[in-house]
Amino acid sequence: MTGSHQMAPPRRGGARPAARGRRRKRSRVRLVLAISLSLLVLVTAGAGWAYLKLSGSIDTFGADGISDSRPAAASKGQNVLVIGSDARTGGNSELGGGDKGDIGRSDTAFLLHVYADGKHAVGVSIPRDTLVDIPRCKLPDGSWTQPQTNVMFNSAYSVGRTAKGNPACTQNTVEKLTGLRVDHTVVVDFKGFSELTKVVDGVKVCVPQDVYQKDLNPGRSTRGKRIFAKGEQTVSGQKALDYVRLRHGIGDGSDIGRIKRQQAFVASLLKKVKSDGFTPTKLLPLADAATRSMTVDPGLGSADKLISFAMSLKNIDLHNTKFITVPWRYEGARVAIVEPDAGALWAALKADRTLDGQDASGKNSKKTADSSPSPSAGEPVSGGGISVAVYNGTTVTGLASRAAATLKTADFTVTGTATASTQDYGTTVIEYGPGQKDEAKTVARLFAAADLRSTTTAGINVILGRSYADTPSAPASSEPTAVPSEVADGARSADDDLCAKLSYG
Template structure:
């Protein structure tokens, strides 16, 4: 495959170890920081002071998922792709973007952890977000990484993180209380402080958009080329965001291994740690070397075989909306199985997810017709839900009011032969149950929206 990247040490480093190093790096390399600076108090306080804290609690709103496992830890890890300070070298995009987005869940018993990669092209429902000037954005649908840009319009990483968390909470049902963000320019400085990072390419990579021109073979990338390498997308492999996620993970492994090799080089190590900490912004709970160290210790205690990396199950949105060839949608009910298990703090490996998927119907939203009935007592609710379902790819055949008036629980009614379609729809509407019901239009489900309705995942 064109442009395949191999770490020079990849053959001797098991994948599980490489993945652990990736997560360790993404969270801040806290163990390495303390190991290197513990004997030098002034360095410790210098690096500790580099880490920026951003308050997000008052920006997350009241309509949040219930925290079903308070002792577990679920956090957002994002790469802030701001162009500020680049003089247009990487394009003219204003404000902030996030090229890398992950949800990290550490179990309450600290015996397992799961990292969920979120493709940035995921088409999701983006709620109203605080714009930092006393106003809010309009709720709409878009790519998930747009939420980072909306919240960060004022240049505030905390606002970007808060809007992203609101978006992920609405679309996953997970409660997310912490975040770590690593900025765009800091990545270059980390690589340069280490004297570059080694990669091996099976074939050359040339991409004007990412400003990268690399020959085939093994080579050492400086910060500028490394940044282009992890950003490149369309000219490598299948051009997908999924492929880029895999390359970024491999490169982060190589970066962390290079950092480990510099433990006896005080100058290089300090430059690297200064770049890492200067590039970090976190919520107040994690803002410091000590809390990051505690977090890294929790991760270190997780057995290798209990650390899972999963990309949200997805498929091209054009299968549901033919004119959209640029985005992906999350595949339900597999996605809801993943998110529901994490919300309950129950481990689900990628293998178990795939096995469970084999027992689930191989249906897409476009295969499902649904009538929406309003049982909430809120005027216009059926129309709003219908719009969300249509955006998610379902075929809405009508709306109306529930004959029983206001009802407490959201129910998907299905005629004989459509039980699988009902399960698919229920998976997209948190809390919905299914029951046999042949009162709807021929061949269609009936979604009666109750007062417990909280939204449509991915719609």
Template sequence: MSAQSTPDPGIPEPGAYGPGRIEGRRRTTRGKALRIAAWTAAGIVALGGTGAGYVYFKLNGNLKSVDIDQALGADRPRKVDNGSENILVLGSDTRAGGNAKLGGGDDDGSSRSDTAMIVHVYQGHRKASVVSIPRDTLIDRPSCTSADGTEHPAASDVMFNSAYATGGAACTVRTVESLTGIRMDHYLEVDFAGFQRFVDDLGGVKVTTTKRISDPNSHLHLAAGTHRLTGREALGLVRTRHGVGDGSDLGRIQLQQAFVKALADQAKQVGVLTSPQKLYRLADTATKTVTTDSDLGSVNSLMDFANGLKGIGPAHMTMVTMPVQYDPADPNRVLVRKAKARLIWHALEHDRPIPASATKGAATGGAKGVVRS
């Protein structure tokens, strides 16, 4: 079978979207594939521990950055000076080169974003909340100007991930800030192929599956049990949707969130003294595949930022999905549950924990607990 892991010895071993209605609108579009981005935080934490000054210029030359502040101007939510930070972490898929081979889909050279996570780091930088925004969410996209100065008019009833396809990083940040009312302090983006390389450089990531997962679309076949996933297998896991839960993108998000915790835990186990060579490989891969906002656009800035996140372990990360319900007019789309979503945005703005009532009763995808770190 393709990309199958062997369970560790001695360790034991789909559906359709459901109906629902809320505030929002509908539109029929098509979208395919996924990248997870939140692994970037784990990768950059590993980078922050290198202290390898002699490779500074090499790593610094790898980095790409986007001047979000210049593109968006002054018409943004206010900065909140309470010691917290909001980071938009995005996965991108440029369907060309290595990504075209990995994506298994439309090789048209276009760029897509299929998963976005808002990482809120609380005051003191000892804990964080992560809010996933489903790519299939129908929204009203605001007008925006991309980093190259191109202006894009507003659009109604479009999928969330159309913001990136339309205007890249700047339009995505504008859309997220419009959706949440919260200013994004930083932006981190990682591409599809980089995810696979990073996991391989890390030596794989250990996860436990509580059920068998078999999805030929993502080339993933895992028995129930514990596995150390290769980069290709990890990519298949975070892309799969038909092999778990109700077959929706929401179920896939639940797999992604579980994998992010496992990845963060694995990355924190890499020590400076025990494996400097591995740390360099991780840093080299991360800086080659990550795009940041201009404030984080140097190795020194990135290292300072990463060092500030080192106190946040998987046990101190709360992960939720923006409250949505399935669109009754189109079962392949979801609609924001605005009243519940406002509870999340208000909590993050005021540096408070996300209340349990914010996600109660929202669509979930039915894949929680299938993967554990």
């Protein structure tokens, strides 16, 4: 017994260090967990702060100015109108924008079509001097303007003559011109653009020749200093702004030439953003810089919506990102849209077909229960058993008779021709009653970029728009598979050589 009592202390003494070791280990684990939890809280708080800061930076324009007569969404793709404004308050005058008391003007604009497959995109530039029809637009006092015909495209943004401009009117004009629904509109001013290029640490560009101060400001009496040397270089801030604004002294000094360089710049910017990676770490500073001087439609008016949209672009291939200019020709000092080329382009985008005619709708071969197979591109249109009424929605005389003759040639039954209740249709509209959608689709194959609309009244009505009036002959009798080759051949890919296709003339 005595021996056992004498053995006990060593056992207790040997157990004490082990217990202390276990306690120290548990303490270390708790410390690591506490530190990790603290870091998580800090990171989450930081992300939350950035999120709130970003949300607070986003300015939106009123949806009440968007037309209530809009094209229907034709695919799962998205159409985003990007407007560059050169006259807004908030520090823009110091960067070369208009005076603080000046009205808002649009300096550049392009419609970005993101295909439904999420792998293709095309940006269509619309020259600011393009002659278009501007529909009714809302004024600051709540009243609406009368439609305007054959006026410059950039005048739509100045309707109402406010410092912030009228992006809703420009959106309405683009929808009328193209027959495509604009899902989102983004306006970026000089300051926002300048900050954007700084955040990405500059954008690579190529200058086709030496450029001097007089080239940027023709009002100078002397050539001034050289501001750009010929060749590749990286620009940001004011330098980047000067590059995209540069017009004179390169090529024919036209806005068309400047558009080509702007397309090259946007392509290079996309390439840089994509190479940096589509992660929140990269996107938050980028979005923060962009939104400080950005105005968007209500659909992009929150941080989660804006970042979600940006993330939806991450799988678009650079080679499959194209930039083109709407088919055009000079009309005096202005630019006129060329038909039927433009109509074929809008039709291709509406059908989610790429510039070379590939299907980029993202649909697989499996048909849904309520879908029916589309006629093949080469199959002639047959309207046997389909009755159609034709209305002239323009001021061009004889248009309904011309369309009726085209329909009769394809075996449609024309029940009558008449003048529509209004004559301001930019795009042809095909109305169809319950159960007549497939028949309406057959009719639509005769009218490029036509907009299909369902009604509660039985029957099919074709209301002809300006796009049909501008077509010199009857449209092709099959669904277009590609835009005209001269349009596709002039496209720039986002991965093209920086120094290629930089000027016109």
